[in-house]
Amino acid sequence: MPYTPPPLSRSISSSTLRNHCQKKYYFNYYTNWLKKTNADLRLETLLLKNIASYKMWIGTHTHFILSDYLQALKTWPLDPSSLKRITDLSAQVMSQEFDFSATRQYETYDKNQKFGLNEHAYNKELPSEPLQEAIRIVTSNLEAFRSSALHEDISTYIRDWHRVFIEDKEPNFEQMKVVLDHVPELSWVNIRAQPDAWVVTKDGRYIIYDRKSGTIRDERRKNPLSEQLKVYALKLLTRTKKNIEDISIEWYEIYVPSMEIFGGEIQDIHIQWISDKIISDVTTISDYLHDNDVSTNKPLAVEKFLRTDDTKKCDTCRFKRVCDKLKTFESHTLF
Numbered sequence: 001m002p003y004t005p006p007p008l009s010r011s012i013s014s015s016t017l018r019n020h021c022q023k024k025y026y027f028n029y030y031t032n033w034l035k036k037t038n039a040d041l042r043l044e045t046l047l048l049k050n051i052a053s054y055k056m057w058i059g060t061h062t063h064f065i066l067s068d069y070l071q072a073l074k075t076w077p078l079d080p081s082s083l084k085r086i087t088d089l090s091a092q093v094m095s096q097e098f099d100f101s102a103t104r105q106y107e108t109y110d111k112n113q114k115f116g117l118n119e120h121a122y123n124k125e126l127p128s129e130p131l132q133e134a135i136r137i138v139t140s141n142l143e144a145f146r147s148s149a150l151h152e153d154i155s156t157y158i159r160d161w162h163r164v165f166i167e168d169k170e171p172n173f174e175q176m177k178v179v180l181d182h183v184p185e186l187s188w189v190n191i192r193a194q195p196d197a198w199v200v201t202k203d204g205r206y207i208i209y210d211r212k213s214g215t216i217r218d219e220r221r222k223n224p225l226s227e228q229l230k231v232y233a234l235k236l237l238t239r240t241k242k243n244i245e246d247i248s249i250e251w252y253e254i255y256v257p258s259m260e261i262f263g264g265e266i267q268d269i270h271i272q273w274i275s276d277k278i279i280s281d282v283t284t285i286s287d288y289l290h291d292n293d294v295s296t297n298k299p300l301a302v303e304k305f306l307r308t309d310d311t312k313k314c315d316t317c318r319f320k321r322v323c324d325k326l327k328t329f330e331s332h333t334l335f
């Protein structure tokens with residue numbers, strides 16, 4: 001039976017990945033098309049698609065522990081044992097995942113063996129005592145949040161909430177959808193965005209929070225209005241069916257552990273900018289699809305997706321293995 005691709009998906013991460021390396025974008029979003037090139041290569045790509053770097057893994061667990069903590073804050077006053085339960089659970093899950101990653105095999109695809117660390121798959125160096133170090137970082141990220149000025153604000157909002165949303169740990173694709181059916185250029189596109197948390201205060205203000213880890217780029221210092229948060233605001237407007245003039249939306253990007261905050265109030269100009277940016281991105285993506293047809297989402301031949309010139313990016317790329325193997329197939333016309 002011919003393969004039916006899923007709809008084209010546009011998110012900040014897909015757009016960032018495409019700019020980072022087109023080949024990596026292909027491996028991630030068009031994995032099943034590799035079957036035409038080589039069935040084993042597709043399976044190996046599926047295997048590598050599920051692995052994460054040690055740094056990303058720490059970021060994911062920071063996200064989880066903060067999500068658990070925010071959920072617990074809803075039950076005020078916070079049970080004294082709750083904090084211990086949250087940190088113990090985080091350490092337990094991380095230990096299980098780390099042990100699994102360290103002992104699993106990385107040669108043959110097994111759909112039941114999903115989790116893995118890039119460093120284990122590629123035999124790369126990890127810090128000494130890597131598990132303890134990762135647990136320490138995640139726990140101290142939670143502590144950085146708890147001792148920040150922002151903690152008091154967020155706790156107050158959550159306690160006196162009118163409505164509060166905290167992202168689930170498991171992705172909920174339905175909840176992630178940004179419904180833009182009224183825009184003809186986007187009618188076939190699956191647009192996804194989900195902030196870590198947002199609250200509606202009693203006086204009707206919408207406040208969106210998103211956590212970030214890692215280095216704060218110069219670009220963010222120059223321009224505190226991140227693209228990602230503008231998408232969240234757009235999503236909020238489409239969900240509430242309100243115009244930006246009738247609603248107050250503030251949004252904040254919080255860097256953990258420094259707790260530096262970037263953001264502000266959303267204006268009409270931001271909504272217009274992000275709407276245009278999404279359409280422009282989809283137009284660019286369509287250049288890599290057969291007949292520029294977004295509705296079929298059928299990619300051009302894999303060799304049309306270029307490798308990055310910046311080989312430093314390859315040092316940490318989870319697809320390095322398959323990317324190298326693919327070179328032997330790419331001299332042929334495949335489609």
Ligand code: SF4
Binds near residue numbers: 313
């Ligand atoms: S190994 Fe390098 S060129 Fe290949 S997909 Fe990864 S980043 Fe791109």
